[in-house]
Structures are given as structure tokens and as C-alpha cells.
Amino acid sequence: MICMNRFMQSLKKRVIAFALVAVVIAAAGGWWYVSYYTRTPEYSIKMVQEAVSQHDKEKLYKYVDVNHMLDTASDAMLDGLVQAMVPATGDTKEAVSSLTKMFKAPVIMSLQSAVDNYVAQGTWIDENVDERSMAAAVDADMIVNRIGLPNISFQKLESMAVDFDNGTAVAKVQVRQTEAGEDYTLDVELVETDSGIWRIYEITNFKEFIENLQRLRQRHVKAYLDESASLMEQHDAVIAAAEQEIAGLLANGSLGSNATRSQVKAVLENKLIPDWQARKAELEAMEVPDAAGSLHRLRLKICDARIEAAASYAKWMDDKKAATIRASDNSLRMARTLEKDAELLTKQVNAHVR
Structure with missing residues (x-):
């Protein structure tokens, strides 16, 4: 019994000592947090x-x-x-x-x-x-x-x-x-x-960050200009060949001839219009940097205007209506105006790419 009492007293002392140590550690931790950590750059x-x-x-x-x-x-x-x-x-x-x-x-x-x-x-x-x-x-x-x-x-x-x-x-x-x-x-x-x-x-180093970002954007714009120029050059060759073929048909025939009109319509619907549609699809699939967004949208509008002009012209080969040929002429004028705007805008965008 005496041994048990001594054991219990010893255990109580150890528990109390442990509790005191825990309190001291907690107090020290709180002191460290308030007095030190809250006054650090990391905090x-x-x-x-x-x-x-x-x-x-x-x-x-x-x-x-x-x-x-x-x-x-x-x-x-x-x-x-x-x-x-x-x-x-x-x-x-x-x-x-x-x-x-x-x-x-x-x-x-x-x-x-x-x-x-x-x-x-x-x-x-x-x-x-x-x-x-x-x-x-x-x-x-x-x-x-x-x-x-x-x-x-x-x-x-x-x-x-x-x-x-x-x-x-x-x-x-x-x-x-x-x-x-x-x-x-x-x-x-x-x-x-x-x-x-x-x-x-x-x-x-925020200035250097801005410079790096702008140079990266310039590289993206240059890549877009190079890729789109190559794409359009290929399609321009197809369009030029189709237009030359139409010119040859008209030179050797007559719009008063049903056969000539049928041949011209076939070139429009099978070569010229599909190529403008393909050009537009390929442009739409490109990744476009913000700085070239206006130019890109202008190019898509040119495709639409050229497609509308050619489609109306092909339709006129059948119906021979004045309203149809006027619609074709209006779309063609719109396309040419947009192309001049795109040419000027391309020069402006190129001027900012080193």
C-alpha cells in the first residue's frame, strides 16, 4: 500500500511536470508567432x-x-x-x-x-x-x-x-x-x-517582365504573319488560275452562249468558290495573337465577300437578272475595299515586329 501511494505521488509529479513543460512550450510557441513570425517578410x-x-x-x-x-x-x-x-x-x-x-x-x-x-x-x-x-x-x-x-x-x-x-x-x-x-x-x-x-x-524586375512579354507577343505576331502569308500565297495561285481560266472561256466564247455560261459557272462553283471557302476554314483554324486580331477578322470578311460575289456571279449565269449581277458587283467592290484596308493594316502590324 505504501509503495502504491509513493507510485501515485510520483506519477502525479510527472504529470504536473509534463503539463508545465507543455504550457511553457505552448507559451514559447505563441510568443514566437506573435513576436517573431508575424514580423517576417514570409508572413x-x-x-x-x-x-x-x-x-x-x-x-x-x-x-x-x-x-x-x-x-x-x-x-x-x-x-x-x-x-x-x-x-x-x-x-x-x-x-x-x-x-x-x-x-x-x-x-x-x-x-x-x-x-x-x-x-x-x-x-x-x-x-x-x-x-x-x-x-x-x-x-x-x-x-x-x-x-x-x-x-x-x-x-x-x-x-x-x-x-x-x-x-x-x-x-x-x-x-x-x-x-x-x-x-x-x-x-x-x-x-x-x-x-x-x-x-x-x-x-x-517588372520592366524586364513587360519587355519579355512584348517580345514574345511580337514573335507570335510574326509567326502568324508568316504562316498566313504562306497560306494565302498558295490560295492566291489557285484563284489566279481559276480567274485566268474564266478569262480564257470568255475570250474564246460569249456570255450570250449557254455553253460558255455553263463552263464559267462550273469553274466558279468547282474551283473558285471552294478555294475561298478552304482559305477561310484554314484561317479560322489558326492561332491568332491579340495584336493581329483586327487583321485576321478583316481577312475573314474578305473571304465572305469574295464567296458572295462569286456565288452571285454563278447564279447570274442561270437567271440573267440585273439584281443578281448587281449583288455580285457590290460584293466584289466590298471585297476590294477590304483588301486595300487589309494591305494597309498588314503593313502597320509588320512595322511593330522586329
Whole structure:
């Protein structure tokens, strides 16, 4: 009995000691979390992610120096876009830099709107805008798409280099740019505040990111122009042969002859129209970069106009109605006008591809 009492007393002491150790460890852990971890750059990165997922604007502004971020991001965007399109040095660079400063204020306003919308709704552009706000929404949409924001997604925090003496840190943040189909590492600078909180201050290589994205887009545009030019050259040869055949039939015959009209109709329906339809189908199957979207849509309209003109002309070979031949002539004039527009637009697009 005495031994049992001693054993129980010893067990109680051990339990109490264990409990005290657990309390001390828990207290130490809580102290470490509050006093240390919450005052690290890693914690600030985590809080920014939470702010976005929880649509918490106040928390975002607590851990991000939004004003400075927008200021430096607008500079990087304008410089990066210009440098990618028109590489400038010396006096030319200074002149271009002065010109881009004129656009800085509206760019900052658009970026500010985009950031606020993204935190509040999870989208860069507010889809519930009235007509008076539509112009601003379009501007913001253009800017965020220009710098590829809708196609960027966070992947991971690669590393964190902290300079405690200077109160700065650089986070290597890997993002995925789906338009480019590539991963890219952004250098995110954080600065320690007087209260001990670390705030995201600047993306120091954002200009290089913009330049790389623009060059990639230029390569995509060049690839589209080269591929579509080859495609249309092949079809132009077929169309030229069909038109030459029709010219030969008309030179050796007469539109007053049913036989000639039947032969011309056969060339239209069996060679010329199918080739324009094939051209349109092949164009529709192409991958089209945004920068070439207007040109591509114009080319599809040309196909439609040419098909309509040829179809009406073939129909006229049978019905001989004035309304039918007028419809053919109208479609042909439309096609030729669109072709002139496409030629000019092709030159403009080519001018921005180095």
C-alpha cells in the first residue's frame, strides 16, 4: 500500500511536470508567432495572399505599399512597352521617356482601379459598370491586358533574402504567364516599417517582365504573319488560275452562249468558290495573337465577300437578272475595299515586329 501511494505521488509529479513543460512550450510557441513570425517578410507574403482570397482591401493595404507599387509599376510598364517596340538610346531615349511621362497619371488611375476590383471581386475589371464608367473600364481593361495581368497566376515563393541591417528583403516569386506558356520569377522587394511589419514595396524586375512579354507577343505576331502569308500565297495561285481560266472561256466564247455560261459557272462553283471557302476554314483554324486580331477578322470578311460575289456571279449565269449581277458587283467592290484596308493594316502590324 505504501509503495502504491509513493507510485501515485510520483506519477502525479510527472504529470504536473509534463503539463508545465507543455504550457511553457505552448507559451514559447505563441510568443514566437506573435513576436517573431508575424514580423517576417514570409508572413507578409502570406497575409497578402489571404487579403486577396478573402477580398480584404484593408489587409492588402496594410501589407502592400500600394501607392509606391503603382508608381513604380506604371514607370516599368511604360518604359517596358516602349523599349520593346522602339529600342531607344541616348537623346532618343530621353525624348521617349519624357513623352511617356504624359501618360503616367491615367495609367496609375487605371491600375489603381484594377487592383481594387481584383481584391473586391477577384477580377481585374469591374463587370458591373454604368455607361459613364465604361470609358474608364475600357482603359483599365486595355492596360491590364497589355501587361498580361489576367494571365498571371502565383506558383510559389522560391526564396527570401533578408538584409536585416538595411531593413529590406527580396522575395523570388514564381508566377505562371499562361499567354506565354512560361514561368517567370519576379523580384519582389519588401521594406520593414518602424512598427516591425514588412510591406511589399516594389517589383524590381517588372520592366524586364513587360519587355519579355512584348517580345514574345511580337514573335507570335510574326509567326502568324508568316504562316498566313504562306497560306494565302498558295490560295492566291489557285484563284489566279481559276480567274485566268474564266478569262480564257470568255475570250474564246460569249456570255450570250449557254455553253460558255455553263463552263464559267462550273469553274466558279468547282474551283473558285471552294478555294475561298478552304482559305477561310484554314484561317479560322489558326492561332491568332491579340495584336493581329483586327487583321485576321478583316481577312475573314474578305473571304465572305469574295464567296458572295462569286456565288452571285454563278447564279447570274442561270437567271440573267440585273439584281443578281448587281449583288455580285457590290460584293466584289466590298471585297476590294477590304483588301486595300487589309494591305494597309498588314503593313502597320509588320512595322511593330522586329
